[in-house]
Amino acid sequence: MNEVIIATKNSGKAKEFIQMFESYGITVKTLIDYPELPDVEETGETFAENALLKAESAARLTGRPAIADDSGLVIDALDGRPGVYSARYAGIDKDDKANNRKVLKEMAEVVDDQRSARFKCVLAVSFPDDRESIIVEGDCEGRIAYEESGTNGFGYDPLFIPEGFDQTMAQLEPNMKNEISHRAKALRKLQVSLTELDGGMK
Numbered sequence: 001m002n003e004v005i006i007a008t009k010n011s012g013k014a015k016e017f018i019q020m021f022e023s024y025g026i027t028v029k030t031l032i033d034y035p036e037l038p039d040v041e042e043t044g045e046t047f048a049e050n051a052l053l054k055a056e057s058a059a060r061l062t063g064r065p066a067i068a069d070d071s072g073l074v075i076d077a078l079d080g081r082p083g084v085y086s087a088r089y090a091g092i093d094k095d096d097k098a099n100n101r102k103v104l105k106e107m108a109e110v111v112d113d114q115r116s117a118r119f120k121c122v123l124a125v126s127f128p129d130d131r132e133s134i135i136v137e138g139d140c141e142g143r144i145a146y147e148e149s150g151t152n153g154f155g156y157d158p159l160f161i162p163e164g165f166d167q168t169m170a171q172l173e174p175n176m177k178n179e180i181s182h183r184a185k186a187l188r189k190l191q192v193s194l195t196e197l198d199g200g201m202k
């Protein structure tokens with residue numbers, strides 16, 4: 001495999017996948033390269049259901065294996081919200097600024113030791129033939145800051161302080177995020193699953 005399709009229209013995710021796959025010598029194409037493909041409605045109740053919906057649709061429509069990422073932020077003090085609704089938490093889809101403001105407001109009165117949270121990433125690989133889809137997941141533990149800091153990354157990165165750091169994900173170098181992130185952990189598991197398939201990832 002020297003090219004892979006990632007079924008995402010999120011440019012932040014796309015950039016990270018391009019960087020992470022570089023080390024395997026694999027070129028990444030995303031749905032940004034296939035503007036004619038229709039949007040998939042994320043009607044699932046779990047990250048896995050939504051990842052599968054996106055991967056199956058892309059594999060069917062492109063005729064090639066496709067990987068989809070469904071991910072989000074799970075905050076303990078908010079009973080797991082924003083969770084699967086992370087992209088549209090403040091109402092409008094993919095308004096990162098508004099989503100971050102809403103989370104900060106809801107977390108304003110929450111004390112230090114109750115600010116635990118994790119990023120979750122579920123990756124699904126689907127095939128255009130009758131091979132079964134593969135699902136893997138990765139978590140990144142951390143806590144919610146009191147204000148936004150940093151400009152790297154995307155989404156909730158300016159609010160999220162990963163375990164073992166005193167800076168937000170948006171203040172870390174992209175290479176560091178791509179070592180420790182939920183997405184990196186899921187991708188490492190996928191590498192293991194894919195090497196068991198014909199051809200593998202190399």
Ligand SMILES: O=P(O)(O)OP(=O)(O)OP(=O)(O)OC[C@H]1O[C@@H](n2cnc3c(O)ncnc32)[C@H](O)[C@@H]1O
Nearest residue numbers: 008009010069070071072073086087154155156157
């Ligand atoms: O469905 P696609 O096209 O992949 O793009 P999306 O942005 O809609 O992606 P999701 O449905 O998986 O929603 C995930 C949301 O969770 C947040 N998120 C996911 N991974 C993140 C990360 O690494 N850093 C910060 N926020 C993240 C971000 O707000 C995303 O919009």
Ligand SMILES: [Mg+2]
Nearest residue numbers: 010042070087
């Ligand atoms: Mg989405």
